[in-house]
Amino acid sequence: MSIQVRNIRKAFGDFVALDDVSLDFPTGELVALLGPSGCGKTTLLRIIAGLEQADAGQVLLDGEDASGTHVRERQVGFVFQHYALFRHMSVFDNVAFGMRMKPRGERPSERQIRDKVHELLALVQLDWLADRFPTQLSGGQRQRIALARALAVEPRVLLLDEPFGALDAKVRKELRRWLRKLHDELHITSIFVTHDQEEALEVADRVVLMDHGHVEQTGTPEEVYRHPATPFVYGFLGAVNFFHGRVDGSALRVGDDVLPHASQEFDAGAEVIAFARPHELDLVPDEQGDAGEIGVGARIARILAFGVTARIELDGLNGLGGKSSGQHFEVELTQQRVAELNLAEGQRVRLLPSRLKVFERNGTTGASA
Ligand SMILES: Nc1ncnc2c1ncn2[C@@H]1O[C@H](COP(=O)(O)OP(=O)(O)OP(=O)(O)O)[C@@H](O)[C@H]1O
Incomplete structure (x- = not known):
């Protein structure tokens, strides 16, 4: 089923x-x-479900206005963050519940219910837990059972509100891969709410970015990550470094420093804000604080070298005097690059972006270079 929300x-x-x-x-x-x-x-999810009434606008289900359709008739399956399974019922009975509640004419036989429950438990790979009670399950297992229960009534839409929000990071990761796989098998139109950008980017076909009650951007994970429409989207989708600057020919003036910027998108003199992700910045040693060099001056505060890459925290410097600008930066380099440059804490360096995403300071137009 397709869903449209209008105004x-x-x-x-x-x-x-x-x-x-x-x-x-x-x-x-x-x-x-x-x-x-x-x-x-x-709130948007609840309005789509019919649990909440909008003040204005429409929800269309398969092109038809759903305003007169009761939540029970919308054929929606729900999973919430703290989805309370019925504690006094076994896993089997929890999953069977929706089918047993159907009106007499539509209710499947107990035999059909049994087959369906086992089929769903096999789908969520927990058939062996059918006789257990919810308190005997882990959090991740409970959410998978909750999903099986939501699927039992053969919903045309699945609405998931932070379905893995209450779980620890490792289980969350496992479950989101599992959800993706399950969706690839079932292809039910599904909307899931999350405030975790990694979860959204990894799992979804499309991401809707919202802020303060409005939509900032929609697109595939690749589109929103590579081509964020607004500074908010850029900042929300990962760690960022930013530079306030002024367009000057093919460069940006950032305080006393200069960054290359080839885009013709902005007028000379335009005030802009330029973003780079930690892996989009390189460092070059700059012991003297050389005048006229390309790059933004900074001093290495910390080098955190745990994995394949090292995270380097830096304090921005103001001009040649090398006073702290109060700004902080984060750069991700390979360990090899750190060794090659012989980087050390306290060292003066220049930040050089390989890619910059530039927005007009008070607008939303952006350009990459
Ligand atoms: N019944 C209500 N009465 C008053 N304010 C409400 C009600 N429901 C939601 N709000 C407010 O509306 C705003 C949006 O709430 P909503 O739950 O949709 O946000 P959300 O994006 O899902 O947030 P979260 O990630 O914290 O769940 C919030 O500021 C919330 O306080």
């Missing part, structure tokens, strides 16, 4: 939780609603 608005008192949100969720896609806490993700 949805929702306020709680004076607080506008959703402000004119329009989105398309094509049939069979797995879409992540991603954004910081309080940006309206859950």
Whole structure:
């Protein structure tokens, strides 16, 4: 089933939780609603489900206005962060519950229910737990059972609200890979809410980035990561370094320093903010604080060398005097590069970006170079 939301608005008192949100969720896609806490993700999910009424706008299910359709009739399966399975029921009975609750004419026979429950438990790879009770399961197992239970009523849409939010990092990672695999088998239109960018980028076909009740960008994980439409999106999708600068020919003036910037996108003199991710910056030693060199001056504060790459924390320096600018940077280099450059804490260096994403300071237009 496809879902469209059109110009949805929702306020709680004076607080506008959703402000004119329009989105398309094509049939069979797995879409992540991603954004910081309080940006309206859950409210949007609840409106799609029919659990919450929008103040204005429409939800269309397969092209039809769903406003008159009760939540039970929307054929939606839910999984929530703290999805309480019924404690007094076995895993089997939990999964069977939705089928047993169907009106008499539609209710499958007990034999059909048994086959279906075992089929679903096999799908979530927990058939061996059928006789256990929820308190005897791990958090990850409970969420998989919750998903089996949501699937039992053959939903046309799956809505998952931070389904793995309460679990530890390792289990989360396992479950999100597993969810992706499951979705590839079932192809049910699915929307899951998360504030974890890695989870969204790794699992979803498409990512919807929200902030303060509106949509900032939608796109494939690759699109939103490589071509963020706004500084917010850029900053939300990973660690960032930023430079406030002014366009000057094919360069950016950053304080007394200069960064190369070939894009013709901006007028001379435009005030911009340029971003680079930690792996998009290289370092060159600069013991003297040489004047006129390309790059932004900084001093190495810490070198954290644990894995294949080293993380280097730096304090920005202001001009030739080498006073701290108060800004901090983070650079990721291979251990080999660190050794090659003979980098050490306290050393003066220059930051050189291999890629910069530049936005006009007060606008949202951006350019990469
Ligand atoms: N029933 C309500 N009454 C008043 N305010 C509400 C209600 N439900 C949500 N809000 C407010 O609306 C905003 C959006 O809430 P929502 O739960 O949709 O955010 P979210 O993006 O899902 O956040 P989180 O990631 O923390 O769950 C929040 O500021 C919240 O406090």
